[in-house]
Amino acid sequence: MSQDLRSFVAAYAQAHPDEVVHVGEPVSADYDVMALVLEYERRRRFPILIFEKVTGHDIPIVTNVVASRRALAFALGVAEPTLAAEYARRIKEHVKPVVVPDPPFRRRARTGGDVDLGSLPVPRYFPGDAGRYLTAGMLVARDPETGVETEGYHRFQVKGRDRMGVSLHSRRRMFEYARRAEAKGEPLPCAVVLGLHPLVSMGSLAYPPPDVGKFEVVGGLLGEPLRIAPCSTIDLHVPATAEIVVEGEILPGTREPEGPFGEFTGYSARRSTEHVFVAKALAMREHPWFQSIAAGRAGDHITTLGLVREAEIMNALSRAIPNVRGVHVPLSGASAFSAYVSIAQSRPGEAKHVIPIVLGVDHYVKLVIVVDEDIDVFDESDVLWAVATRMQADRDLLVISGSLGALLDPSADERGVTAKLGIDATRPFGAPFAEKLVAAPDRMAWARALVDRLGRQEGPRA
Numbered sequence: 001m002s003q004d005l006r007s008f009v010a011a012y013a014q015a016h017p018d019e020v021v022h023v024g025e026p027v028s029a030d031y032d033v034m035a036l037v038l039e040y041e042r043r044r045r046f047p048i049l050i051f052e053k054v055t056g057h058d059i060p061i062v063t064n065v066v067a068s069r070r071a072l073a074f075a076l077g078v079a080e081p082t083l084a085a086e087y088a089r090r091i092k093e094h095v096k097p098v099v100v101p102d103p104p105f106r107r108r109a110r111t112g113g114d115v116d117l118g119s120l121p122v123p124r125y126f127p128g129d130a131g132r133y134l135t136a137g138m139l140v141a142r143d144p145e146t147g148v149e150t151e152g153y154h155r156f157q158v159k160g161r162d163r164m165g166v167s168l169h170s171r172r173r174m175f176e177y178a179r180r181a182e183a184k185g186e187p188l189p190c191a192v193v194l195g196l197h198p199l200v201s202m203g204s205l206a207y208p209p210p211d212v213g214k215f216e217v218v219g220g221l222l223g224e225p226l227r228i229a230p231c232s233t234i235d236l237h238v239p240a241t242a243e244i245v246v247e248g249e250i251l252p253g254t255r256e257p258e259g260p261f262g263e264f265t266g267y268s269a270r271r272s273t274e275h276v277f278v279a280k281a282l283a284m285r286e287h288p289w290f291q292s293i294a295a296g297r298a299g300d301h302i303t304t305l306g307l308v309r310e311a312e313i314m315n316a317l318s319r320a321i322p323n324v325r326g327v328h329v330p331l332s333g334a335s336a337f338s339a340y341v342s343i344a345q346s347r348p349g350e351a352k353h354v355i356p357i358v359l360g361v362d363h364y365v366k367l368v369i370v371v372d373e374d375i376d377v378f379d380e381s382d383v384l385w386a387v388a389t390r391m392q393a394d395r396d397l398l399v400i401s402g403s404l405g406a407l408l409d410p411s412a413d414e415r416g417v418t419a420k421l422g423i424d425a426t427r428p429f430g431a432p433f434a435e436k437l438v439a440a441p442d443r444m445a446w447a448r449a450l451v452d453r454l455g456r457q458e459g460p461r462a
């Protein structure tokens, strides 16, 4: 299959013509990209946006590629409701990558003193940001001890022709790789890759075991080996279909102020690991696309993160809980901090057993709500109704203090240490409980048909 961004956008446009919008009028890299994304979101729309004329640049900007579950499901070739389950299944099927020669991104290449990151149309997102940011920079590196490759998105603040500040605040594999290189007093060779197929983005956010590289996870999603190509100045491979590749290294023992930046939490984040990246080469296609991922709580930034957490939670629970009915990591929790799980209880104590399993999947999750199978975890009003009517605070809360959390959570302390809360909002197992109101199914079918005949009228909210 085609593994490049352009083919994906073309196929998506053919299937959903309204979901790919070409912006032909001139735009500024300062704030315009973010503003248009937010205006579409205000209208509950998440189209891919292609800005063809960016003032002062000859490179178009493409954004919102991974903003909607519709686009992610299309990339995976499944219906939207089965997206998380299918993703959960395929990330376990690892397929090794294959090396190809002569990648298109090598057409225009500059090295050493000729590198100028200022030649890229790097946007500003929010007025409080410290500067211009690469938000769709997929950072690739290898473990200095085991050689296992990893990749993930990390924010990059452009600071000069060849210098960027980078924050590794998710403190997952890349943070550990940088720490291991630094412990040896060595730089971490790495590449920042822009313009990728959504399945590469989705695979890069998974949580594989330490001995599995993320390119193998992407291969599982693709159903075929990811095509990769060698870098020219460092010993590393990157996805061959990339639009733009910046090769370089993260310096050991060097920290410089980075941020603030409009983060996924919905806040301007000052916290940063303040690492420093120095570029050695800048390579790109003949006529590249510059990919941006919208900042803040925009769908482009957090939709994939919620999906990945749902899938990883499903996989973890499947080993211990037989009847999981639904998992939702909602946008209201920034796709990171809250998880709702519905189960059909088969053993006493099962609901409480769910809580530590979910908290153990991901150090970002700090609120787990467990509900019965009659509750729709994608309907937050339903979830809160279960909490209001089935939870007793002295019996159903589990609190863990002083635990590893997200550095960027403004309610966690400066070190990212946080408390965690589990809520068992299920009915007591095997005991009598109040009968839930359910209307007569045949009369509901009649009412549905009648309202359809009477016509659609918007009324006030209750």
Ligand SMILES: Cc1cc2nc3c(=O)[nH]c(=O)nc-3n(C[C@H](O)[C@H](O)[C@H](O)COP(=O)(O)O)c2cc1C
Pocket (backbone or CB within 6 Å): 135, 150, 151, 152, 153, 154, 155, 156, 167, 168, 169, 170, 171, 172, 173, 174, 175, 204, 205, 206, 293, 300, 301, 302, 304, 305
């Ligand atoms: C758009 C986007 C931006 C992100 N920015 C950062 C970031 O600036 N720093 C960071 O540490 N993690 C960031 N993340 C999360 C990491 O990319 C994610 O946790 C990834 O799985 C880490 O990979 P690793 O386990 O190989 O370190 C971002 C994720 C997305 C989707």
